[in-house]
Amino acid sequence: MERCTSADCGLCDFLDSKQDLKTSFNREREQSVKCGFGKKGVCCRLCSNGPCRITPDSPQGVCGADADTIVARNFLRHVAAGAGCYLHVVENTARNLKEAGQGNYATELKGLDALEDLAEEFEIEEDDVNQKAVKVADKVIKDLYKPRFEEMELVEKLSYQPRLEKWRELDIMPGGAKSEVFDGVVKTSTNLSSDPVDMMMHVLNLGISTGLYGLHLTNLLNDVMLGEPEIRQDQVGFKVVDEDYINIVVTGHQQTMIAHLQDELITEEAKQKAK
Incomplete structure (x- = not known):
């Protein structure tokens, strides 16, 4: 399936393995003909x-x-x-x-x-x-x-x-x-x-x-x-996904709406569910 490329090589590799998965990368190519009046x-x-x-x-x-x-x-x-x-x-x-x-x-x-x-x-x-x-x-x-x-x-x-x-x-x-x-x-x-x-x-x-x-x-x-953030080096982009863990991805800017999730995910009950 034709798609636009990403600067994140890990993401491109993942998309290559999911040819039937339609994402914004495919839909962007389908919208390649733009209205000239609208662009101006x-x-x-x-x-x-x-x-x-x-x-x-x-x-x-x-x-x-x-x-x-x-x-x-x-x-x-x-x-x-x-x-x-x-x-x-x-x-x-x-x-x-x-x-x-x-x-x-x-x-x-x-x-x-x-x-x-x-x-x-x-x-x-x-x-x-x-x-x-x-x-x-x-x-x-x-x-x-x-x-x-x-x-x-x-x-x-x-x-x-x-x-x-x-x-x-x-x-x-x-x-x-x-x-x-x-x-x-x-x-x-x-x-x-x-x-x-x-x-x-x-x-x-x-x-x-x-x-x-x-x-x-x-x-x-x-x-x-x-809690106050700490300055440190960390992974970014698709590399944050860890195959050895259950990954929960939260999107959007309203972090306080899921603030309690931090507390819940470190409880013994959550650990047992993950196992």
Whole structure:
């Protein structure tokens, strides 16, 4: 079966041994003929008069949007959707941390040093470990739900200072992250905005929210739930699969949702089941 290649030689060897197994590597080859308008971003399907496709002979869509506006709308809408996914992850992680602090979760907090660091950074004074976790989680959730015209306060605490100054200079400091996603989607609708520069600046704004909260802060909260990571050398790619063990592969970014799995897999009962 024809497929695209992978940089992971171990994976290629495995796929060679499973000729009847259809994966994304086969499906990618089947989708090799791409739409030229779509690849350039000059196709608009935002209203029922479309799709409009921009060419030299037809430089504007039905609504009057030109190529710059259509490309910016499409890009901002993609970024807003992606940002929404990562912000969904950090929100769930914060909610799981709060549940753990309240004693309603299937695992205990493992990264107490990481929790102490976050509490100090967020200026939270609390002696009880569990209440400290609840207050850290509440701080994150409150920031995410602010309106767009109110800056998220944790941006300043999590940012690299010279970069923070540049964001202020460009006027792209994010307000409530979920509101930023909402406004990004609304702004890309027809008849509401045709300014590609404004939409691209909104993309930068969403990038800050996604990077600091959806990625960086998610990892910090994960360290509280799962335990602080250790720097070490290890296998990557398909080589992580060990033929002498039962391998459980967890996909996705929401590690705290399976935090209890760490505890369960080292119990005597789990060992006996594996044998």
